[in-house]
Amino acid sequence: TSSLCGFCYRAKSLLKQKNINFQEIDVDNEYEKRVEMIQKSGGRTSVPQIFFGDQHIGGCDDLFELNRNNELDNL
Known part of the structure; x- marks a missing residue:
């Protein structure tokens, strides 16, 4: 993350x-x-940039897309 990063805040909030x-x-x-x-x-x-273990997920938008597709809980 980075200070004052709105996308970082959104990703952390979702997690x-x-x-x-x-x-x-x-x-x-x-x-x-x-x-x-x-x-x-x-x-x-x-x-x-979001990783689950060594798997690169991508950025905030990618994380939210996984959630919309009900794939986030399976990681």
């Missing part, structure tokens, strides 16, 4: 609503984690 545990990494303050995020996400630099 909390669904009682899905998550680890938040502030890439503003952790340069090494930002580099790792970019590498693991195929070059994406926007936040949030």
